Amino acid sequence: MLIFDFNHFNISASMDHYTVIGNPVEHSRSPAMHARFAELAGDHISYDRTLAPLGGFAETLNTLVAGGLKGANVTVPFKEEAFTWASRLTPRAKLAGAVNTLALQADGSWLGDNTDGVGLVADLKRLGAELGGSRILVLGAGGATRGILGPLLDEAPQSLTLANRTLGKAQALAEIFAIEVAAMDGLAGRHFDIILNATAASLTEELPPVSPGIFAGASLAYDLVYKPGGTAFERWALDNGCKNSSDGLGMLVAQGAESFRLWRGIEPDWQQVLVQMKEGA
Numbered sequence: 001m002l003i004f005d006f007n008h009f010n011i012s013a014s015m016d017h018y019t020v021i022g023n024p025v026e027h028s029r030s031p032a033m034h035a036r037f038a039e040l041a042g043d044h045i046s047y048d049r050t051l052a053p054l055g056g057f058a059e060t061l062n063t064l065v066a067g068g069l070k071g072a073n074v075t076v077p078f079k080e081e082a083f084t085w086a087s088r089l090t091p092r093a094k095l096a097g098a099v100n101t102l103a104l105q106a107d108g109s110w111l112g113d114n115t116d117g118v119g120l121v122a123d124l125k126r127l128g129a130e131l132g133g134s135r136i137l138v139l140g141a142g143g144a145t146r147g148i149l150g151p152l153l154d155e156a157p158q159s160l161t162l163a164n165r166t167l168g169k170a171q172a173l174a175e176i177f178a179i180e181v182a183a184m185d186g187l188a189g190r191h192f193d194i195i196l197n198a199t200a201a202s203l204t205e206e207l208p209p210v211s212p213g214i215f216a217g218a219s220l221a222y223d224l225v226y227k228p229g230g231t232a233f234e235r236w237a238l239d240n241g242c243k244n245s246s247d248g249l250g251m252l253v254a255q256g257a258e259s260f261r262l263w264r265g266i267e268p269d270w271q272q273v274l275v276q277m278k279e280g281a
Contacts, residue, residue, distance in 0.1 A: 015046045017068055022075035025049045030073055033253055036276055037260045037268040057081045071263045072102045079143050086112025096147040101259040113262060117151030119255025126271060127246055129194055129220050131155035137192040138162045139208045140199035141169040144224055149177045163187055184210045197223045202231040216241035224248040250274050
């Protein structure tokens with residue numbers, strides 16, 4: 001029987017312990033997701049949520065490690081701190097400058113990885129998006145963005161434009177990645193095939209400050225935030241001429257499956273789990 005605690009620390013001593021660390025974290029669907037991964041794989045783990053105080057990430061993680069932690073997912077706002085905390089980094093984590101997955105290695109070291117980008121690309125392909133040769137717009141230059149730019153560029157789009165309220169953060173990323181930058185209020189008259197909302201605006205049902213005209217003729221608007229019934233960004237995009245939209249639940253599940261593979265050596269059927277989570281199973 002799979003045991004997981006949706007709050008904290010009702011853990012079977014005989015099972016390997018994993019957690020998701022964030023602040024806030026009570027909304028995270030990762031425990032239910034990893035429960036389904038383990039069930040499909042015939043595996044047995046414990047997985048819970050850990051609320052770390054702001055400024056207390058390393059102390060919280062060190063306490064968990066002392067208690068036998070085997071791995072962790074890391075969410076807002078601690079991905080950059082996890083990057084610094086990890087003993088070793090995968091190439092994609094180095095490029096991203098942020099870590100969302102920590103895995104204990106056989107030698108006792110901790111490997112930091114970033115699975116956000118591969119999760120996003122996998123879900124975009126599930127939705128039928130043609131990334132190669134496409135014109136991609138990414139809104140927002142925050143922590144989530146740096147993890148997705150590399151994998152998106154690996155798909156050889158015609159162009160990748162990063163728009164942000166302030167150009168400074170976007171220009172800093174343009175020094176690392178082969179992208180174009182623009183101010184959010186300077187997109188009027190531009191046309192894109194795929195528009196990705198990597199801002200946190202949808203968490204509060206707000207909209208990024210861009211011209212609604214950018215959605216006309218676009219094939220897909222994708223919000224990295226996930227919300228039952230869709231997000232305000234999705235509805236706005238469809239109302240202004242975008243052909244299709246999606247929230248980020250598929251990205252969450254696909255990147256989580258990559259974390260599970262890193263921890264357990266098993267690649268779960270993430271699309272099956274996505275269907276279950278959408279149905280509330």
